[in-house]
Amino acid sequence: MFRKKRVLIAAGAVLAVVILAFASTWTYDQFFGKDDLYSLGISDKVLVDEDATESGVDAIIGAHNQFAIDLYLELANGSEENIFFSPFSLFTALMMTYEGAKGNTADEMAEVMHLPEGDDQRRASFASVQNDLNGREGRVKLDIANSLWMQKDYEFKQEFLKVLEDYYFSEAFVTDLGGDQEGSRKDINEWVSDNTEKRIPELLPPGSFDEWTRAVLVNALYFKGDWATGFDIDRTGEEPFSINQESIVLAEMMHTDPDAEDTTFRVNWDQRSTVLELAYKGDKISMVAFLPEIPEMVVNANIHNLENILDAKSMADMIKGLEKQDVEVSMPKFQFESEYRMSQHLQRLGMMDAFIYPTADFTGISEHSRLFIDEVYQDTFIKVDETGTEAAAATAVVMKDWGGKISVDLNRPFIFIIQDRETGLILFMGRIMDPSKM
Helix, strand or coil: CCCCCCCCCCCCCCCCCCCCCCCCCCHEEEEEECCCCCEECEECCCCCCCCCCCHHHHHHHHHHHHHHHHHHHHHHHHCCCCCCCCHHHHHHHHHHHHHCCCHHHHHHHHHHCCCCCCCCHHHHHHHHHHHCCCCCCCCEEEEEEEEEEEEECCCHHEEEEEEEHHHEEEEEECCCCCCHHHHHHHHHHHHHHHHCCCCCCCCCCCCCCCCCCEEEEEEEEEEEECCCCCCCHHHHHHEEEECCCCCCCEEEEEECCCCCCCEEEEEECCCCCCCEEEEECCCCCCEEEEEEEHHHHHHHHCCHHHHHHCCCCHHHHHHHCCCCEEEECCEEEEEEEEEEEEHHHEEEEEEECCCCCCCCCCCCCCCCCCCCEEEEEEEEEEEEECCCCEEEEEEEEEECCCCCCCCCCCCCCCEEECCCCCCCCCCEEEEECCHHHC
């Protein structure tokens, strides 16, 4: 992944901001003096990655992959549903948001995302990863786009905008998020749709914004690739798919052609799973499947057993063991979409302060100390068939400014005292568990 030489992007979308040297913040009205939607510009420049090191790139990829598995396990916990999400899209949107986090808010985000220390190398290393992916040449299509949508009369720090300019593929738009809520929502959804080949048409549902919405940070990711070794469309048909030992359903199963010129795949059989790699044309991107079984011990197959031992290291070890084998492959043909609201999942992983006012600290974005994350939206799409895979994802971090008074609701059991304020002497003490019983 580490590249000393940077690659020019085909259609870069990078924040280009004109900043006055003496100004630490600016507003839309001060800068433009008009109310219509305005893009700050698109640049073909590559991201600043001169300070990236091989160890730094390895560290940021390791952080990302552990975050991916943590979130997968959180989404899978207690669920028997299909799961498809984009950790890279979410990680990128949160990384942009993290650039404006301070204090304990930043500490919690860094811990949940496993971020390495050192802003300069972290930024440069992640920029190198993005440059490498966005400059990917070959037989697949992989597009990355980022954007920042800013409230027109809200002050944003020049340092924050400069970081997004240098280290992220980010367009920046100023619009009236709080005033023209529906119009702004439609503009963002249209931008996402355009950057995902129309596969994510409505990332933000009605009601995503209110009068206190101040910023939305968005990532869009699109992938389309053909299999290096495809499946024989004439052999596709309905066959049993074992959900578990008691439940079997019919699925449209695809099969490789045993008489094809190349029937080699990279496979690893170990004590935990059967690992199969399906490469896309160009051999730069691949799908890796982890089947929780050993062929001779199917009776013990259980995906939850595999999930229980899953982390970034165990997954990397299983992938390292892949070796070329002459095998026939069958897998289900599928297509589905997912919609996630990530705030509760991220909070359960430990990212608490960012979602709560007044504990959230995003003073790196604006001098206003009342910004907090209202919700993190992600929509995904995947289609797997005989020819290859098409996948898209988009993530939006919606940030609001606390506009009202802080609410303290004694609407659950609480302890109380009656005290002498001057001395602190407790005169009475009690607990309310159920006021209806009084």
